[in-house]
Amino acid sequence: MTSATVTLLGAADASRPLGWRARLIEFLLVGGATLVLFPLAWLLRNTVGLDPAELAVGFLTFHAATVINDPHFAVTYLLFYKDARRRALGGDLAPAQRARYIAAGLLVPLALLAWAGAALATGSARIMGWMIQLMFFLVGWHYVKQGFGILTVLSARRGHRFSPTERRAILAHCFAAWAYAWASPADPGREVSEKGVIYTSIAHPPGLELATGIAFGVSAIALLWALGRRWRAERRPPPIEPLAGFFITVWLWTVYSSLDRLMVYMIPALHSVQYLYFVWLLRRNEAREAEGPPTFGKPTAQRLAVLAASAVALGWLLLRGVPAFLDGALMMRASGREAIAGLGETPYLAAIYVFVNIHHYFMDSVIWRRDNPDTRYLLHSL
Structure with a gap:
């Protein structure tokens, strides 16, 4: 979800007030479960030891990804390419949004395909390593933007809208968090491995970590000041659950994600659940509208079931089935093994995984903008 989503919220909020049970469930789905999992991770680690706990959590999250993480990537393709021709070439959208659809839907995947193809053709871990590092660089951007969308959309559903000054303070904190998360910890450049590819990381000098850390701290103070000023003026705080979900996303998932080794495995799943909640919210309300006149479409439950099944199936194909088939076929050919020996034993898994991640970030930045009428x-109303 992107920062531009909030601008659509000038429209009247038609949602009904949430009951406490619905608010609790929503809070858990958009990040609140993190606060439950931290003590559970501590308890598990202290009960069985770090190594067995890490093995169990890693095993669980790897297999749970089939129905959580992988569908979260796949559903983006289903949302983005639905009526893609009309969106990109028709007159329904503003010219800038049509250009974004063409860039994210055609130019970005072609560039990524050429990049990954060059790495595979030459067996270059260095070329693939640069692509992997782009993925890690952009993931912070993706996380903080989604956190911003969570805060602004859920607040608007509760009747609270942020002023331009508050918006700027929130965005500044988001981007400062992204910069600090990427620059920290300091790194002189070392050999690391990702999906079997061994490459040398980009150096993060201590000075960069210090500078971005200061910017992060200053932006936090500015944000708290902006929110506090509104609180003093109106005698009521911003909605607590969206604000907590925002800080969990930005602080615990992005900046301080390594606080607990077990939570490192869980954060991608928590992020995916947060994303899928908003996909459900979007498509459920769209389906409910289509049930009535004049279209009288399929029942809401049927539409959502088809979307969920399609996302699970496509996610399995993209990130499990196709990479396993290609890597298996390649490993059976001696010439193929020699050609890309520098990329490890699962080069196609690495290439497709990175491709899908980066493309997901760009598609996501288009789907959730105010220019998309679906938002x-x-x-x-609930």
């Missing part, structure tokens, strides 16, 4: 469903 109006985020504010529909």
